[in-house]
Amino acid sequence: MRRRFRRLFRHLPNRLDLLEHEIDDEIASHLAERIERLERRGLSPDEARVEAVRRFGDLAAARRQLTQSARRRAVNVRARERAEEMKAMIHGLKQDARLALRTLRLHKAFAVATVATLGLAIAAAVTAFSFADAIFLRPLPAPAAHRLVNVYLPKSNGRYGLVGPAGVALLRDQHEVFDRAAAEECCYVKFVRERGALDQRFAALVSAEFFPLLGVTPALGRFFRADETSRPGSEPVTILNYDVWQRTFGGDPRVLGEHVTISGQDFTIVGVAPEGFDGIGVGRAKSEIWLPITMASSVGLGCRPGVPCDESDVLARLAPGVSIARATARIQSLGRELSRLSIGDDSLRRPVVLPASGALVATKREYSPLARLLGAIAALLMVIACANLSGLLVVRGTARGREIALRLALGAHRLRVMQQLLVESGALAFLGATLGLLLSLWTSRALMGFFVVDSEGFENYFPIALDARVLWFAVGIALVTTLAFGLLPAFLTARVEPAEVLKSGTPGTGRARPRYELVAIQVALTSTLLSGAVLLARSFTHLLHAQRFDAAHVALIRVRPQAAQYDSIRSARYVHEVADRIAALPGVERVAFARGVGFVWGSSPVEVNVGPSRTDTASHVEAHFVSSGFFGTLRIVVLAGREFTAADGPDAPLVAMVSETLARTLSPGADVVGRTMYVEGKAFRVIGVVPDYLVRMAGERIAPMAFFSFWQHALGPEGDARFAVRVHGDPSGVLSSLRTAVHAVDPAVPVAEVMTLEEQVDKSYPQIRLGQTVLSAAGGLALLLSAIGLYGVIAFLVTRRTREIGVRIALGALPSRVAGALIGDGMIAVSAGIVAGLTGAWVLTHVLSAWLVGVSPHDPLAFAIAGGLVGAASLVACTIPARRAGRIDPVVALRSE
């Protein structure tokens, strides 16, 4: 304080009026001297004054010059001083940093524990953020990406309706609002015949403005011309993805002008997209081939002209100077028309304009709960880590109390010591953040691994990357953590009274109490996390060994004769042959198949109206078309009656089976087998009942199902079949022979989804799997951190109270009693934490119900397991240092300080 005061005085003349005073003083004393000389030579005082002024020169001008000069000088001096200060500060910081590193090297265990704790927590935070970034925040890979927007028509159920190509055309004409607008439909799987081979490709339908809007230039050839995407059905041109060009066409530049065939229609390749450009279907698929949106109907997709259609997305760029708010306001007047063009009525008449960042809006909805879960977990881990760190640092701070007291007594400024401690924390934070970032690369990739391949065997498009935003986030987190856990010990230091500490013999200040509260908090959070983890784990076990069907030992394969343009009859013949061929393979126990509208084990999107009489067909149920022996193959018990056999063919009487729930609806109280069921007006005889075997999330209602014999109905437009093959032994071993055998029946027909049933179920719930893995990892980590924290507290106590314990033992206390007392104290805090944590979990786990299968969010076993784990780990953590207390030799203890 004193120093600053003095500095103030030295700088006083730098203020302008004082500068001028100085100059006036100088001039005045000069003139006085001159006048005196002149008077001595005989001039009168007045004459002398006049002469003195004359000889001086232009007084006013001189004053001005001199003042300016002085001012410039002052500025220079100030700049120089500031540079000096800056140098001194940097020098101080460098010193502190060197000292910090030396100290950390001396206390390696502490440093490693701290950096590891920080690194793990920061890795979790960065991964969670990268995920959220990819889905919500990342701008599209285009210039001026912040000006790109989507337009949607919000529905009453919270979903967003798409605008449709006619609506896009309307928006394109609003030149004062959007200076460019493109239509985009993504990502349809089409079978594309390229150079003879048939391949599954993700196709995107776009208008000509799409590529220019994203600012990309073709790697080869050109993009669509405006006239190629303006009139329906005329221009069969296509653009390839760079990777597809490399892999399938070998990067051959002569590919321009070649044809590919999609759904029987030939398309000419006119260009190749640049390397690394995969479209904008984040969360869905990489676009492998682009078609003009006007060719949609030629490939069996999209909208027919003149009919209301809501199948395309609009990507537009705001006109210069137009904000999102203004754009929204401007297009409100078009709301009714957009609604009519999209769905035929004007119920969705309030269009919204949203920034086009992250993934498509449907994907955002889908992954939003997961993003929130990850964020919550990361936050919890950060809190636990900070609690741990704070505890560690306080312990260390008090242990160093003597050292600090000495330094203060020797004249170090308190602020300077605090600065040094903060630098130490900063160094730890920096190391921790670096470790965290490196770790996050690995964890992010692991995260992506859950989404890389989906349940149909397709590759997903999920670019999680370390970009500028994520880095800034990591830096921010590191800074916040530094302040959070660095300030506490620094403040405690500020309160150290050197004399007091040096006088007493103890190695630390007498002020720090054992941080039981921190331990309790950590234990509580750990319990919450573990409860969630155990719940999800139990849920997933249910899923895999799902009630009512046996997922083990089953291989799957899907055939798609429709993609080879086969008609119903030819497709049926093909499916027959495939079934026979598969049944003949070695190791195959049974074969069954179902119409490929949904997974063999899953729900069907086909719905029909059924009822007990021709007039009463009120029930809306799922329709499944299955082969003979279907239920036997999946080991689903037939509760009553029988299942389909080969006799239930196209010429036999129409038969059907029902699920339990449907049976109760159709025929409450009585047996439904043998009764007649009317389906869309036609009469079927019910021949059997099966349980509700569909996998269901907690809280989901049971869907009634009706089953029909595969051969009694013509193969619909989907035309394909999904096979379930039960084998002896490991199903993954037969996959390749399965594929070869089926392919051999007819190479022109593509086969897909060659995987085991367990795999398919596993991949159908990536979010559950992910949530479970993440929660388990986080729970495990939290458990470790809490245990370390608890250990630290007890160990510290033992050290602090060595003398007291020594006295006790010398006076006859049993070592086990002493240890027991310490353990007891610790476990009290732990118990409080467990109770609090489980209570919190009780309240929070309903958040997970969307992901729970077969377990309630309040499953008592899960909570008991979680509590038990935490209790056991804590007990171990307490016991180890407590036993040391019991072994204290009283003589040594009393002698030492």
Added chain:
Amino acid sequence: MSELMPVLKGNLDMLVLKALSWGEMHGFEILDWLEQRSGGRLDVDDSAVYQALHRLEERDLIRAEWGVSDKNRKVRFYRLTAGGRAHLRTEASRWSAYAELLLGIMSGDRKPA
């Protein structure tokens, strides 16, 4: 020739530095010294000297400090810095080399035939 000669532009700084090489002086003393050394023939405004002094101070060639003159007046004393001393040496040698050069040209006789 005994008329008053004005100081050529740029030379005043050098002269002031030279004065100060004799020791610490305040503004009036410097003017006095110049008058004595030039035999009163150097025509220089007092203000010009002060401007030169402040200029030199800006460039860190001299340093100033308030003090009290032997007449008990509050005056600003100036002295050379190490940089100023070096600058004076270079300027002085350059100037004399220049003067010698000019002298050589001007004092030569008619061009030899």
